[in-house]
Amino acid sequence: MNYETVIGLEIHAELATKTKIYCGCKNEFGGEPNTHTCPVCTGMPGSLPVLNKKVVDYAICAGLAMNCEITRYGKQDRKNYFYPDLPKAYQISQFDLPVCHDGYVDIEVDGKTKRIGITRIHIEEDAGKLIHDDYSGTSLVDYNRCGVPLIEIVTEPDIRSSEEAKIFLDTLKSILEYTEVSDCKMQEGSLRCDVNVSIRPEGETEFGTRCEMKNVNSFSAAVRSMDYEVKRQIEIVEAGGEIVQETRRWDDTKGVSVLMRTKEDAHDYRYFPEPDLLPIIISDEWIEAVRSRLPELPAERRARYINEYGLTEYDASVITTSKKTSDYFEECVKSGCDPKSASNWLMGDITRYLNEKELEPSDIPFTAKQLASLLSLIQKGTISNSAAKKVLVKMFEEPDDPEKLVEKLGLVQVSDEGALKQMVDDVLAANPQSIVDYKAGRDRAIGFLVGQIMKASKGKANPQMINKLLKEALDNM
């Protein structure tokens, strides 16, 4: 039997505020344990929370970018449970009146647009961190992250494969980046997700029983956990078993999920309205003020790149996925670059270098202007394409103007006809067999000869000119 996969996601994104959600402590990754803390975020007796207005601003902003309705009368609620990373033994979150609800995000799947529903976006506080020490049998508690503002984005069960989920997550990440709601630093855990998976026989309209997967720390891990879960559920059903609603923990190093708790031991969170905080009333003016500050979103940008710059749909998508890359691209174009070659370089060599070194687009050490000059050096014929690749690597290592690096590396292309003619004559004299081959109609001989010249010139010879001169010389023989 064929099965259809049904996936819903809950994504937690840390907001890019300067301070925490309920106190003035810095919202900053790292630091010595319990140094970005105060009585409020460590839950000291008598302390009270006061909501950071920017958090609501950002939540509205994310909601508008995801086509949500904004809740005019909202409130915050307490979610009660005991855990050492939660110093008050309750998390302040939102239960029934989240800041945003009923929105959607369009994603591109195989060239077609698919709409993923957004059930809700609510604000809440992050928990602290536990450092486990097996040797002493203890865990150390650090509250620096406690009270960092989060939005939780909950999707409808509209996703039908792990590939779609990956595209959705990438799209979502770029929306959050564009709106600057979150810095989306994956390695710092500022974007995390829980995954809900169920399967059903193809054609069935009722949903199957779902399992929730926790502890999914990267998008690629999310994909792996979904694939694993789908396989696990199909195996159970095929063996005549029944799926049980449960929460499972994804272990990415082992590539397996393990049972955390069944429906029966599900937590009773005892949600109730947070009495220390007042209702959040959001006016039209507030919403419009946030809307007016909304930047151009990735989908809009993509359309513009296709129409204005003539990029292909694929290239426009890739370039706009990361706001940093896209901003960089625009600066290149502004500095006089041909959009097509700027996008080729960004998607090609630059991305490859970043990936190899596990860097982010924001880590590019040279300016867009410098990249633009490099590309104009190619266009003018000052350096060859292959020489430019060498210069690029150098630009990553010792960022400087490409002109200077070209000189330093001695890569200026030889385009002087006299010098090139000499090289052609030399190589022909040294390779009589190739002449014979050429005359016999074997075109490959030309390639060989060009290669020999490039080698002799240490790559500096202008390959187009060499080609032309060689052909002339051979045909005149």
Add this chain to the structure above:
Amino acid sequence: MKFYELTAHEVRDLIKNKEASSVEVTKSVLERIDAVEDKIESYVTVLKDEAIAQAEKVDKKIASGEETGALAGVPMALKDNMCTKNILTTCSSKMLYNFKPPYNATVAEKLQKSDAVLVGKANMDEFAMGSSTENSYFKKTKNPYDLTKVPGGSSGGSAACVAADEAIFSLGSDTGGSIRQPAAFCGCVGLKPTYGAVSRFGLIAFASSLDQIGPMTKDVEDCALILNEIVGHDKNDSTSVKREYPDFTKALTGDVSDIKIGVPDEYFGEGINCEVKDAVLGAVKNLENSGAKADSCALPLNEYALPAYYMISSAEASSNLARFDGVKYGFRAEKFENLIDLYAQTRSEGFGDEVKRRIMIGTYALSSGYYDAYYKKAQQVRTLVMQDFEKAFEKYDCLITPTAPMTAFGIGEKTSDPLQMYLADICTVSVNIAGLPAIVIPCGYDKCGMPIGVQIIGKPFGEADILRTAHLLEKTITKIRPNL
């Protein structure tokens, strides 16, 4: 002169006029504590050296001609659920037996700015849960009028120390009557301000939507004076209200001819002691004689306020007290097998019976399947109770009622049946449910000489009116001091 017997405004004037120094008054109060504290047991912590040091500082300020606060040099006490920086703050619980907060509650900060002198932290029912101060982990405070009787609660220490002249004034906190009922039992003045008038920042929460800090004093003028110092919006407390607050001492005009008083029948029915009823109605008469208009009225939903109160307050408490788990501060059990056991063992050993009972009730009321029937229902009834008051306040400026159905009861008399103890709060809880201000002053004494307190309830932010009414009423009552 026995300085300790004086009121805050009297002490303030003496010090301002350099007829006495703060050190003299403070020493007098400390000596009084030495003399009677063994009998009364008002305090969890007495801050002798700190108090004298602070008094010296104030005296120096005065000597050097520096400007001083409105309570310069006046010795006072804080209920032990208000955080005081580096000073033990226990909530009268084993759970916080060693807790020294790294910060001051806003009220503590404000009184420090007013140059008041903190002499001690007053005993209370554990985490403010109780009506007799018998639920303190440390000691049972006695009623200064009869040492075999309770001082009321939960601010029993705050009331007893003022009544016994162990402090010139004190602050209490009131969630369901915890300022007013002990004020009534101990014959002093207690004011619960409108919810949001005084910052709760640094008040260790019992029930966040009901808790409010207020003054406990020897007379109404002091009450207005202290309220002036602690009232106002605090950026650290989201529920504190931004508005203009008047100078309450200016409200005490001695004229009540424009005041319309409602006397709700429901507060005088079955279960209310006759002597209490007579004294309170006598007080109303006195006010009428002074020109106020009085009329009986109805608050039909009053009886529902009590169950609603117990559901709401216990639910909030169950969550507020979840943070006491032996990890960050206070008591930790010695023996435990794992993390969950550390929590459970610490909480079982650290909390007293009454606190555990309320946590259990609150957890139950919020738990899956019961939320709508109990918590949500109580919040809906809360809406109706508020509407009841709104309707009454369309006609009246204030409402006058008893504070408790009876005068102070004997120590140990009501500890066996928790529900009977809860029923003693019948006259006070609806005020918290509706967030209203209310003042209690003595209006007579029963045949055993125990004080009877009258409660004057005001409109939201109507503190000035109830202070004015109480101030005039106070003049018609002869006060009897406890004989210690």
Add this chain to the structure above:
Amino acid sequence: MKISKEEVFHVAKLARLNLTDSEAEKLSIDMESIIGFADKLNELDTEGVVPTAHAIPVSNAFREDEVVPSYENELIIQNAPHAEDGCFVVPRVVE
């Protein structure tokens, strides 16, 4: 309203309280009488009544996104029953 001992133990587990059998017994009686008293609320028709969470009708209390200096680590952990390396210490958490 009947509240069984099992229910009492369940609620105690949620509240992280260890109860002895006799404590649970006593609590089931107390809770029954207090919750039973709360059943009085059902006498009132509250259909369509908006629940009140705050007695005073105020809203939108915010702070600006401005940094306030944090506390010294020492002050944060000074009351901890067990602290090490600037952290609170708990028994190894088994996830």
